[in-house]
Amino acid sequence: MKQMFMHGDGELLQTAVLDNGKLVEFSMERSENSSLVGNVYKGKVINVLPGMQAAFVDIGLSKNAFLYVDELLHPHLEKQPERKPAIADLVKPGQEILVQIMKEPIGGKGARVTTHFALPGRFLVFMPTADYVGVSKKISTEQERTRLRLLGEQLRQNEEGLILRTATEGASASELEADVLQLREQWSRILAGRLRHPRRLKFIAKPI
Template sequence: MKRMLMHGHGELLQTAVLMDGRLIDFFMEQSESSGLVGNVYKGRVVNVLPGMQAAFVDIGLGKNAFLYIDDLLHPHLEKQPEHKPSITELVKPGQELVVQVMKEPMGSKGARVTTHFTLPGRWLVYMPIAGYVGVSKKIMAESERSRIRMIGERLRQGEEGIIMRTAAEGECEESLGADVDQLRQLWTSVLQRSEHAKAPAELHREAGLLRRAVRDTLTDDMDEVWLDDPSRYSEAVSLLKEMTPHLAGRLKLFEARKEKVSLFDRFGVTDQIEAAFSSRIRLESGGSLVWDETEALTVIDVNTAKFIGATGLEDTVFKTNMEAADEIARLLRIRDVGGIIVIDFIDMENESNREKVMARLSEWAKKDRTKCTVFGWTRLGLLELTRRKARDNAARQLTERCPACGGTGKKSSIHS
C-alpha cells in the first residue's frame, strides 16, 4: 500500500510518502510561494568576474544571483564553441538578461541562475532552446525509449528540446502533445512579459509544493492521497481533474477534529520523521548510523553497535553495511541531502562484499528522483557520492541552531 499524506497548517505544507506504512519521502515548504527554483526573472548584470568565469545578476532578491559561464553557453554540448570564451565576451555590466533559478539561496550565498530554461509538465520537460530529445534513464525498455523519443522529435519545433519523464512511459502522443502545447504557450507568455518588464522583475513563478506533488509524485502506483486541509483538498481535486482525472477518486479528506488525532500521528509519521532527522539512527539489526551534516558535506558513520551476528565477523560486518546502504538511501531522500556525501562503512576484508555494498547503493541512486552519483571507494576506504542540491533541505527547515553553543551540541568541561 502506497500512501501520500499532505498536512497543511497555515502557510506550512508537509508531504510524506509511505510504502506499507514506512516513510520513504518527505517534503515541506513554509508557504506555497516560498520556493525559488524554477522561477524565471529578468535581471541586470551587476558585475562580471573573468577570473571566476562568472557574473552576478540582480534579480530583485536582495542578494545578487550567481551565473556561471557554462550556464550561458548553448545547452546542447555539440553546439558549444570548441574553446570556451571569456565570460566578458558574453555579458557586460548593466546588460539585461532573462535567467531561471536552478539553486535556492543558501546561507551567505545568493541563488544560482542559468539561461538553460526548463519548464516541467506532467509527462515531460520543455526546453525552449535545447535542440534535442532526451528520455529518462529510468525507462528501461529500449522499444519504449525509442517510441517516445520519436514522438518527442515529432512534437518539438525548431530549436526546442524535450526530456521525456519517467511518467511518460506508456503515454499516448495526444497526451504528450497537449503537455508540449501548454508549456510552449507558457514560454511564449514569459517572453512577452520580458519585452515590457523593467529589470529586475519576476516573469514566471514555479508551481508551489501542492501542485508539484500532484504533478511529480502522484502516479498510478499511489493507492491513496490524504489531505487534512479542506481548501488544499479542493485545490488538489481541481488539479487532478486537470492533469490525471482517473486518479481523482484516490483523494481523501482527513478530518482531524472528528478523528481526534493529527493526520501524521494517525499513520505513524511523526515518530518516523523524528527518528529520521536525529543524529543517531538505529538499524533494525541493532547497528546504527551516526549522521553529521554541514552546509557542503555530509558524513555518515556506520557502526555494528549491538549487532553481534551469528556466523563470523566478516558476515556480521557485511550484513550491517548492506542494511546501512538501504537505510542511508532512504534517509538521503527524506532529509533531501545535497552536496558531497561521505560514508564510513565498517571495514570489509572481502573485496566482493565491498563491490556488493557499492552496487546496492548505486541501485538506489538510480531510483532517486534527484540526481545522485556514486563515485566509489577512496584510498581511505570511504564511499563517496554526490546528490544534487537545489533547495534548502528539510533538516535545516525543521531545526534551529542553538544560540548558546552555535550548533556544536557540546557542553563545556571547564569548571569555574
C-alpha cells in the first residue's frame, strides 16, 4: 500500500511517499514565486556562441539559461589556464550538463548558470570541486580564523572546497564535520541524477 504525505511551510512544500510503511521518495519544492537562485538542474546545451564565449542551456524553464565560458573553468582562479579556451572546446550542442542558477531570469533573458557548484549548510558552504578553504572575514579574531581554516583542511577530501561562514565562529569540530557529511551526501544524490531533464533536481539552496 502506498501513502503520500504533504506538509506546507510558507513557500516550501515537502512531499513523502511511503510504500508499505517504508519511505521510497522524498522531495522539497518551493512555490513558483520564490527565488530560483541556487537551484541545481540537469540541462542540455542547445547552442554554442563562439563570438560571445557563451552557450545556451535548456533547463526546462520558459527561456534557455545563459552559460558563460568562465563558469565552465575551474572554480579556483589559480587552477585556471593562463589563456582562456574557446567555449566550443568545452561544450557541444546536445551535451547534457549539470548547472546551478546564479542569477534569476529577467524580462526576456534566461537565467544565468554556472558549473561552480555551492551547497550551503548551517556552518559552511560545500563546493565539490573548488579545491580550497575560505573563512569569513567577519570572524572576529585571526586565531579563530586559523583554527577554522585548519579544521576545514582536515575535513575536505580530494578536490573539495569549503567556505567557513560567520556562524562557524566557536563551532566545534564535530558540528562542522556533521555539516560537511550532510552536504557531501546531498552532492552525491545530485550526481546520482534521480530526476531526469528537464525537471529540477531535488536541491534548493539558501543564501550564502
